Amino acid sequence: MERQQPVLEVRDLRTTFRSQGQSFHAIDGITFSIRQGETIGVVGESGCGKSVTSLSIMGLIKSPGQVSGGQILFKGKDLISLGKKELREIRGNRISMIFQEPMTSLNPVYTVGNQISEALKIHTKLGRSARKARTIELLQMVGIPRAEEIITDYPHQLSGGMRQRVMIAMAMACDPELLIADEPTTALDVTIQAQILELMKELQLKHNMSMMLITHDLGVVSEVCDHVIVMYAGMIVEKGPVREILDRPQHPYTQGLLASLPKNAKGNHRLNYIPGQVPPPLQWPAGCRFADRCPHVMDRCRREKPGLFAAGPASEAACWLVSEGGGEQHA
Amino acid sequence: MPNQSKAAAGTETLLEVSGLKKHYPIKKGVFSSTVGTVKAVDGVSFSIQRGETLGIVGESGCGKSTTARLVIRLLQETEGSIRFGGKELTSLAPSELRAVRRDMQMIFQDPYASLHPRWTIERTLIEPMLVYGIGSRGEQRDRVLELLDNVGLNRSYAKRYPHEFSGGQRQRIGIARALVLQPQLIIADEPVSALDISIQAQVINLLQDLQEQYKLTYMFISHDLSVVRHISDRVAVMYLGRIVELAEKEKLFETPLHPYTQALMSAVPEVAGDKKERIILRGDVPSPAKPPSGCTFHTRCASCMDVCKTDIPPLKEVGSGQLVACHLYA
Ligand SMILES: Nc1ncnc2c1ncn2[C@@H]1O[C@H](COP(=O)(O)OP(=O)(O)OP(=O)(O)O)[C@@H](O)[C@H]1O
Ligand SMILES: Nc1ncnc2c1ncn2[C@@H]1O[C@H](COP(=O)(O)OP(=O)(O)OP(=O)(O)O)[C@@H](O)[C@H]1O
Ligand code: SF4
Numbered sequence A: 001m002e003r004q005q006p007v008l009e010v011r012d013l014r015t016t017f018r019s020q021g022q023s024f025h026a027i028d029g030i031t032f033s034i035r036q037g038e039t040i041g042v043v044g045e046s047g048c049g050k051s052v053t054s055l056s057i058m059g060l061i062k063s064p065g066q067v068s069g070g071q072i073l074f075k076g077k078d079l080i081s082l083g084k085k086e087l088r089e090i091r092g093n094r095i096s097m098i099f100q101e102p103m104t105s106l107n108p109v110y111t112v113g114n115q116i117s118e119a120l121k122i123h124t125k126l127g128r129s130a131r132k133a134r135t136i137e138l139l140q141m142v143g144i145p146r147a148e149e150i151i152t153d154y155p156h157q158l159s160g161g162m163r164q165r166v167m168i169a170m171a172m173a174c175d176p177e178l179l180i181a182d183e184p185t186t187a188l189d190v191t192i193q194a195q196i197l198e199l200m201k202e203l204q205l206k207h208n209m210s211m212m213l214i215t216h217d218l219g220v221v222s223e224v225c226d227h228v229i230v231m232y233a234g235m236i237v238e239k240g241p242v243r244e245i246l247d248r249p250q251h252p253y254t255q256g257l258l259a260s261l262p263k264n265a266k267g268n269h270r271l272n273y274i275p276g277q278v279p280p281p282l283q284w285p286a287g288c289r290f291a292d293r294c295p296h297v298m299d300r301c302r303r304e305k306p307g308l309f310a311a312g313p314a315s316e317a318a319c320w321l322v323s324e325g326g327g328e329q330h331a
Numbered sequence B: 001m002p003n004q005s006k007a008a009a010g011t012e013t014l015l016e017v018s019g020l021k022k023h024y025p026i027k028k029g030v031f032s033s034t035v036g037t038v039k040a041v042d043g044v045s046f047s048i049q050r051g052e053t054l055g056i057v058g059e060s061g062c063g064k065s066t067t068a069r070l071v072i073r074l075l076q077e078t079e080g081s082i083r084f085g086g087k088e089l090t091s092l093a094p095s096e097l098r099a100v101r102r103d104m105q106m107i108f109q110d111p112y113a114s115l116h117p118r119w120t121i122e123r124t125l126i127e128p129m130l131v132y133g134i135g136s137r138g139e140q141r142d143r144v145l146e147l148l149d150n151v152g153l154n155r156s157y158a159k160r161y162p163h164e165f166s167g168g169q170r171q172r173i174g175i176a177r178a179l180v181l182q183p184q185l186i187i188a189d190e191p192v193s194a195l196d197i198s199i200q201a202q203v204i205n206l207l208q209d210l211q212e213q214y215k216l217t218y219m220f221i222s223h224d225l226s227v228v229r230h231i232s233d234r235v236a237v238m239y240l241g242r243i244v245e246l247a248e249k250e251k252l253f254e255t256p257l258h259p260y261t262q263a264l265m266s267a268v269p270e271v272a273g274d275k276k277e278r279i280i281l282r283g284d285v286p287s288p289a290k291p292p293s294g295c296t297f298h299t300r301c302a303s304c305m306d307v308c309k310t311d312i313p314p315l316k317e318v319g320s321g322q323l324v325a326c327h328l329y330a
């Protein structure tokens, strides 16, 4: 593939929060990039930092939390050092986000039509009636029946999946160059999910849009992503082309994740899962953060933190087992 | 209702819903005149045996959450009956309802909106025990820690507030809250949709363990068919406010009869690289305000016949014990 400048480049990002008088890194040094027209999937255990990563990119971390280190380059410009006004032009206009919980980002006191129309007002030059027509069109695109009636409804009058689709319609309102979608289809049944994913792919082709797709659904990852990032406890533990990661996962955490799929259990037998819990940020061990749950843990894992090593033809994994297999450390 | 084989044999019906309807008036204009009705739930009947899990699946907006909210009495029905443990809930006095509510808990689809933003997790979990006067202060605290362990949340999180959690962590708080009072029936609305698969597996194992231990009964709403297949005894498929198929899990997944169920089954994304044949549903999702005549699925059905456009197919048993509402099996 021809090497072009990535649309988004995240370098050694760190995001810090304070809770009960202590501060901690929720994101602890992650590096990745997304090229034009590419879709990157982000997977990882609940609480590992996927949403915080996307909120950091969007500049939406609320005080007392903050991005405390690293760079976020959008087409070469560092978003962290950008002024409020410049940032506003990029965020929501050239980068759009679909949030994980629709109710946290839809305003309960405005109608659905108002909210989409407002987004169009900020980001396009459309007049009033053109905005209304476009709003209805967007809602129809995401498969909402009776769109003309829904625009006068308030968010609480919609079903969970309808709210999620309103969010998607809003994010697409301004033809973004980069779309960050945080679990965009979790509340959707499979037929509508298929339809939405199809729509995203279409838009991607049409506008050469790049996408960062956070999801725990590995089936979705398999169908729409080019590359995958696997996160664990605030770090990237494995990344690479989608088929390499899903077919031959090298990190024990990724392997455990794939083994937990319900279809890998038969009938009413118990499901496989990775025993133990992700340690909370303040209890991260000095060595590999997966060590306490890893079936292959060695002495070295508890002492030293593994960097990313070449694991497959184009993939990398942060695991000492992989390093012993002859890989060389990248980071 | 026609007999429901295995699950029904020798057990007791815990929940029986019949002819349940919820219609919302559509109000428009300055005078808020009613210009139509949204038939969110339009004549739903099913029953759940004690200790059984009934899965409910169906297209977004088909009325799953509304059905759940009606059963748990967060919504007033337009019509129909809901019997829980032999009591008719639709005519119960508020004081009697309070006692029943303790035995019925719901895990909400949107965890953020259902948690009190200014309460710590500990407070949220202790509240139901306070309301019903259960346990000493110390016992209540111990119970909170036990619940956090159960749902795989670190004990140190007890003193944190909802906004300090990730989406999946909040969902688990919602599950813990439903378990506090050890209810008889849990209505779970997309309880694991925000969880990664490993934690999803832990939570599902937990729900199954609790079911075995306490003979818990679940009404389990989810669009994740592999999860539904794993956890349910029987599954109901809804479309536009009605049940179109209801059958034992294995039968439903191996030989789905209703054309909508068939399309649903074929749309599941696969982790393996090879793509499979998909039945793509053509046509727009119809509006519950103007449901199509006859079989409401006829506008999108590949097997649509003339009779489908005029006559509503009743939900009835076909040879294999499956209940299906489709003229193909008449
Ligand atoms: N505002 C906040 N204050 C304190 N801690 C926070 C805050 N927001 C997130 N965290 C913590 O940061 C960590 C990462 O959270 P994040 O929301 O990124 O997880 P996630 O990977 O998106 O998980 P999920 O799959 O459950 O949505 C979690 O441990 C969470 O508790
Ligand atoms: N308060 C309300 N006023 C008007 N219509 C409503 C109201 N609440 C729900 N509806 C409508 O009822 C229908 C069913 O909604 P419900 O929330 O039960 O769907 P659902 O099956 O749970 O969908 P999802 O899978 O998306 O969560 C939807 O068309 C919705 O717009
Ligand atoms: S580094 Fe060690 S502990 Fe960590 S995943 Fe690899 S083998 Fe397991």
Ligand SMILES: [Mg+2]
Pocket: A050, A051, A052, A100, A182, B166, B167, B168
């Ligand atoms: Mg998240």
Ligand SMILES: [Mg+2]
Pocket: A159, A160, A161, B064, B065, B066, B109, B189
């Ligand atoms: Mg719902």
